[in-house]
Amino acid sequence: MDEEVKYTVVWLILVVFTVIEVQLIGISLVYTIIILTILLLAGVKAILVAGFFQHLFYEKKYIGIFYASSVFMIVAIILTWTFGR
């Protein structure tokens, strides 16, 4: 079955990315770069789970827009609260 292969590949990517996140902690780089890389990897993983497992890539366009609007709200909240001082 195609889905078995597709989902397993996605899962493997997710696991590898998670291991990379953990390994990044030990390397000697500017810490800001490490933080940004880890958060970027987390974002990519979230897109993979939402897109393939949650089927967002195959859903109606407006469900994606709806979901994106809540992501926009998250960014607005976090940026305003964290840096609005």
Next chain:
Amino acid sequence: MDEVSFIKKWLTTTNHKDIGILYTVTALYFLVVGGSLAVLFRIQLFQPLMDFLGPHKFNQAITLHGLIMVLWAVSPLAFGLANYFVPLQIGARDLAFPRLNAMSYWLYLFSGLLLVSSVFLPGGGPDVGWTYYAPLSTSKFSPQPGVTVAGLAIVMLAASVTLGTINFIVTIAKMRAPGMTWMRLPMFTWGILFTVALMLFAFPPLAAAVLLLAADRVFGAPFFSSPYGGAILWGHMFWFFGHPEVYVVLSPAYLLMMDIVATFSGRELVGKKYIIYSIFAAVVLSFVVYIHHMFTTGINPLVREVYSVTTETISIPFGVATLSVIATLYKGRIRLTTPMLFAVGSVFLFLIGGSTGVYLSSVALDHWFRGTYWVVGHFHYQLVGAGLMALFAGLYYYYPKMTGRMYNEKWGKIHFIISFISFNLLYFPMFLLYDMPRRIYTYQPETGWAPLNMVASIGGWIFAFSFLIMVVNFYRSLRIGAPAGENPWEADSLEWTIPSPPPEHDFDTIPTMSSVSADGGVETVEHVHFHSLMPFLISLSIFIAFVGLATSIVLTFIGLLVLFLTIANWYRTDILERFSTKEIEYEAYPFEGVVKEKLGVWVLVASETLLFASIIGAYLFLRVRTPGWPLSYTIHDLRIGLINTIILLTSSLTIALALAYVKHGEMGKFKASLFATFILGGLFIVIKGFEWSELASEGFIIGENLVASTYYIATGLHAAHVLAGLLGILYLIFKAYRGKFNSQKYVGVESIGIYWHFVDIVWLFLFPLFYLI
């Protein structure tokens, strides 16, 4: 109907019209409670140095008045009308999820009772102001349990609101009659849609804020008592909810007013499309104006300037909408009935309220007006003058439809005249009291504030009395009012095409629309209204559990036991498909083919996303400000975090596979995948419990410091969501073993899968934030 069956009917009904009546009556009850408190504190303020209430009772009265009026009276009054009329206006026979609708109501009622009952606890009810400003609301400064219990009432109300938002969004999106396109929706339905969209994003930050405050009060977790911006954090979290809440209260009333103005002007609303676009713009803008409530907190000057501009901008869409109303009145065949008087009166008051608010958007002027009676006058002109007056217009407008009787027009007009004059007597002097601080329980004679306060108090008492005129008018008209007929106002939306009061099933045939008016009907499957006691019992059990937290832990256990048994029964009836109905779709753009349950879960996920975003936002806020915050990987065992992350990712894989297998009819693999998901989810929780106990044994406990408190709150809330997801998976397993799924029937798997993946996604961010960086 005998007494027992009468009570049983109202406790078990899931019919939208019954729920609408329950909401309306309950909201009017809370309006009386909140209004009575206002009458009391207006006595206290009548003269200088009055000793009628004293400071403690005065503070309780203003706090409860604010909470009740904003959250339990005005907004739910709109939702009473919405429950009754939105399905009728779109040509549906009920809301999408009738039992959840009943549960919304019962949670609302019991949350209100919980709030009011807090005054009987030792130390009295909440006395910290309706804004619950921290650190005043933390246990250090307000140790009495009433403050906590009122907070729990807000959490309960937030649950009610979340269920309501899901129901209305799915209903309006998916259950419109043939030909009922978006632009043909009546303005009131648009108003409710905008309102629930606002609620969807505004209430989760409030729920998150109150949860953090509860942790602060119960476990000593120092979120809002933190010297590194705890008070500012509360401001952000509260006003992110608080400002959109103004539009939550205002939007349904304002747009209902437009329907009424159009009806009694004898013409269509001018520029309807532009009004809808304008209000949509206002809804979006309403989330980026809230910092004007924090101008005096010393926040970054650039941020202040930006929010000053956005605040001034939001007056533009409302200006467009108001001009459209005036254009509709111009050259209209105006009939000055009671609803029309209240509607036009509300526009007038809205203009005063709006223009006095513009001053508050100025950073410089806000320094002078902040915390004065100018602000009190401004927001009462908006929420009571524009909001409540328009809802009164709605009550008069819809009374004939709901009861089949006409109210007494002469007394209706007398009510309008008295309430309009007394309203202005009450609130206009507050603009002249721009130098009097709000929330002070008394004042000195030499301040010169006495004459204006006397006028305001007298106006307030008359305004309260005028409400009785409407109640008596409605009560008497129930028996002696003239028969109303189908369409006494010659209005053209669908609710006016059926008898008054509407029959239980609403429409004999589902109406079809080729213009704004109905022009026929289509046959459809028979609609059955189910009765269920479970929404009532679930809400009651939560109420008992919460009361127990403040009084006796035994009560909490009883409440939780009843809750568990009721949820188990809910499962049983669902697995047996006792409440199943066939879904027929007519006008559902842009969600054609998306099953109601699935769309409902997507809406829930959007709401939950905001809940976690608020918790993460609070964590980041505190972390970047608190000196010496340790790096996460120096505290936690990375191996445990890594293993648990992989376990959760694997559970996402197995539930995704379960859906694929059931679609292909591979039922053995389907059941095995579900079972694997359950085991993996359970394992995640067990490991989490083990990890917590290890951390606790090392002294890393909630309340110890901000680092531990943020960790336990974020991961604890996530674990609670995993547990909820596990209950969902268990439900799927039971259903799968009873053979309720097949390759054509799998929406439950899809819906719970969406929720499970969402919980996984949240962890993908919690893991790096709390374990790695």
